Amino acid sequence: MPSSVVHNFIYFPETEILRIIYQSGAVYDYFKVPLNIAEKFGKASSKGQFLNRVIKPKFRFRRV
Template sequence: MPSSVVKQYSYYPETEILRIIYQSGSVYDYVKVPQEIFDKFKEAKSKGQFLNAVIKRKFRFRKIS
């Protein structure tokens, strides 16, 4: 099911960076996200809810564009 918040995402295990491209077009990198958290994010029924409840609360981020 498409997300109303997340347009696309990528995970880079060697650096533990989760890149989120929002529906708005903004791009953020979430830093030091463990593989286990990414796996749970991938499986989450609602990517937006998981992002807000888990990732945004626990991990630093930087805006890419």
């Protein structure tokens, strides 16, 4: 099921950066995200909820 919040995402394992492309077109990098968290995000039935509950509160980010 498509997300109403997340359009797409890319994980860079060498730098542990999770890049999220939002439906709005905004792009954010989340830093030092472990592979297991990125994998759980990819499998989450609600990416928006996972993002708000797990990723945003725990990882530094910046708009690209």
